[in-house]
Amino acid sequence: MEKESKIPNAFVWFSKLKLNKFIPWHFDTEIDFNSSINKQFKVECRNREVLTFGHRQDCDTFAGFEVINERIMENVLVFHPSFKSNIDGWNIVEIEYENFFEFIKNSVLEDMKEWIENDDINDYL
Template sequence: MKLPLEYKWILAHKFKGFTPWNIISQEKIQKTLEKEYRKETGGDILAFALREDCDIIAGFPIKDNNIENTVKVIHLTWSQKNETLGYPIEEVYENIFQWLTEAVIPLTKEWISEEELKEIEIN
């Protein structure tokens, strides 16, 4: 499957995420999230980011074995079954840049702190 150009660009530039969002780097975690998404929705997704403070993931929907450019943000329930009462909660963004602009950066502004800067190596 062909990855969206924007996602490849972010990976090439070593985007590590904006707190509380992190790009998923471990395939085991990615596959676990994708499996739970499939159980809860019946659909397929390429999970690429996870919020560190809750069970919210971001991913590209997969339809007909093609990865779409849209980004879904999903709050998983971890019920391990297909949900029918409005869960899991999903938001859809046109592309990864809309997701970054509308969902990630505003939240990051609330999370930045001097303590976190001390933990990050600044060149």
């Protein structure tokens, strides 16, 4: 699989501009195509694959691009693994966004806004 050329351009821009820390969200500066989280997703959600690019620092919630037939798609999956085998009735995917900007607008910035109200920036510097 060609790597960077297939990663959605919006994420590439954020990465190149070093826009990767939106507390409580953190994005990887380089995507690990063989991450254990990608593998765990596949264990728990047998009919889908993901390429993880970020996580929330306060819980086991991750975000990644869906992968279909080895092609990285534009849609973003926000998911919370159980770190067990596939559990009947447990849907690992919490929410799905059409693209990276929808994810930023509707999840990351909303979470950040809530976080800012309760925390001191000096705790993170």
